[in-house]
Amino acid sequence: MIHQWQLSRCFNIDDLRKLAKKRLPASLFGYIDGGSDDEYTLRANTSAFDRYSLMQKALVDVSEIDLSTTVLGKKIDWPVLCAPTGMSRMFHHEGERAVAREAAKSGTFYSLSTLSTTSIEDVGRETDGPKMFQVYVHKDRELSREFVQRAKSSGFDALCLTVDLPAHGNRERDLRTGMTLPPKLTAKSVLDVLLHPAWVYHYLTTDAIELANVAHKIREGSGEVSNLLQYVSKQFDPTVCWEDAEWMKSLWDGPFVVKGIMSVEDARRAVDIGASAIVISNHGGRQLDSSPATIEMLPKIADAVGGQIELILDSGIRRGTHVLKALALGADACMIGRSYLYGLAAGGQPGVARAIQLLRTEIELDMKLMGCRQLSDVTADCLYFRDQ
Numbered sequence: 001m002i003h004q005w006q007l008s009r010c011f012n013i014d015d016l017r018k019l020a021k022k023r024l025p026a027s028l029f030g031y032i033d034g035g036s037d038d039e040y041t042l043r044a045n046t047s048a049f050d051r052y053s054l055m056q057k058a059l060v061d062v063s064e065i066d067l068s069t070t071v072l073g074k075k076i077d078w079p080v081l082c083a084p085t086g087m088s089r090m091f092h093h094e095g096e097r098a099v100a101r102e103a104a105k106s107g108t109f110y111s112l113s114t115l116s117t118t119s120i121e122d123v124g125r126e127t128d129g130p131k132m133f134q135v136y137v138h139k140d141r142e143l144s145r146e147f148v149q150r151a152k153s154s155g156f157d158a159l160c161l162t163v164d165l166p167a168h169g170n171r172e173r174d175l176r177t178g179m180t181l182p183p184k185l186t187a188k189s190v191l192d193v194l195l196h197p198a199w200v201y202h203y204l205t206t207d208a209i210e211l212a213n214v215a216h217k218i219r220e221g222s223g224e225v226s227n228l229l230q231y232v233s234k235q236f237d238p239t240v241c242w243e244d245a246e247w248m249k250s251l252w253d254g255p256f257v258v259k260g261i262m263s264v265e266d267a268r269r270a271v272d273i274g275a276s277a278i279v280i281s282n283h284g285g286r287q288l289d290s291s292p293a294t295i296e297m298l299p300k301i302a303d304a305v306g307g308q309i310e311l312i313l314d315s316g317i318r319r320g321t322h323v324l325k326a327l328a329l330g331a332d333a334c335m336i337g338r339s340y341l342y343g344l345a346a347g348g349q350p351g352v353a354r355a356i357q358l359l360r361t362e363i364e365l366d367m368k369l370m371g372c373r374q375l376s377d378v379t380a381d382c383l384y385f386r387d388q
Ligand SMILES: Cc1cc2nc3c(=O)[nH]c(=O)nc-3n(C[C@H](O)[C@H](O)[C@H](O)COP(=O)(O)O)c2cc1C
Pocket: 031, 032, 033, 045, 083, 084, 085, 086, 113, 114, 115, 134, 162, 259, 281, 282, 283, 284, 285, 314, 315, 316, 317, 335, 336, 337, 338, 339, 341
């Protein structure tokens, strides 16, 4: 009851962020919220949208607005997909299930991370909505092959290879808080956790939270996990290159997505290997700090490969206007990570629903105000570029 009321008092994604900050132990909030090094890219991702203004077209009948589009062979009801994010059950006990359900309800893709806390099979059973599985390639290639097979058998529609994590980014907030799975017990972290009794209650009374897709390896002792940073450096394969991406694609019959593309050259290579889509992404500013904002790279990439491959943009999207600017610059769709995670942490499934509702309502209203009735009306003519 109180949660619903608090969610209804959240009028934008930043309000959900503030509520999430209250609900979560600081280490977990910092893990979601933070970026790498000085967090330059984290900030730039969102602030770079301000360099573009949106134009309004007058006297257009906007009584009916159509937000639907087709991405990866599936018709979706609005042009925003839910990005893969690891460890969602740490932020709310319903975790991935809650997000997958709300993505399906809103008629869009859910993406399940390799490092999820709900298994491929459980998410497959949970939702009939469009879904994609995201792979991190482990040194144990059989495990990667197994992931692809499991995603196929569980009815996933698309496979996504994330290519911007050859090593774990330097996330200093996590180093300071000692963010680990399970949480590291220090006087400070115990106090922090105790100040969040609702979180503790759910943490202690739900099934064990583990990295569900690799848990069998960890139990066998071949996947040892003390903290994420160490897990990545021990288990992820830093030799992965384009030939491996081709190999991964060859294991999968359906749409194949390469996530973490930031240059024209890499976008062209993704076209060459026959990928269906790229996600123009810098991992939400969590990997290479000083990487440009994704919206800055989009026009060049759209010029070079637009029309040959679908372009999905993520990193920094907090507003409907951000989505519209990306579409006007040539993206086919966008993805959100933190926007729905703040909702999840703030209020579980209703919190995710609120995040989705806020963004979707903003996009619809902004289209009315711009005089755009459908997404194909959102073109470069809708933009005014301010070179500051
Ligand atoms: C807490 C968290 C966990 C993430 N885990 C993954 C992951 O497991 N796999 C992946 O490809 N990307 C992961 N990402 C990156 C997102 O897929 C996405 O690229 C990023 O969140 C977009 O930026 P935004 O959060 O500003 O929307 C994660 C992001 C966050 C915030």
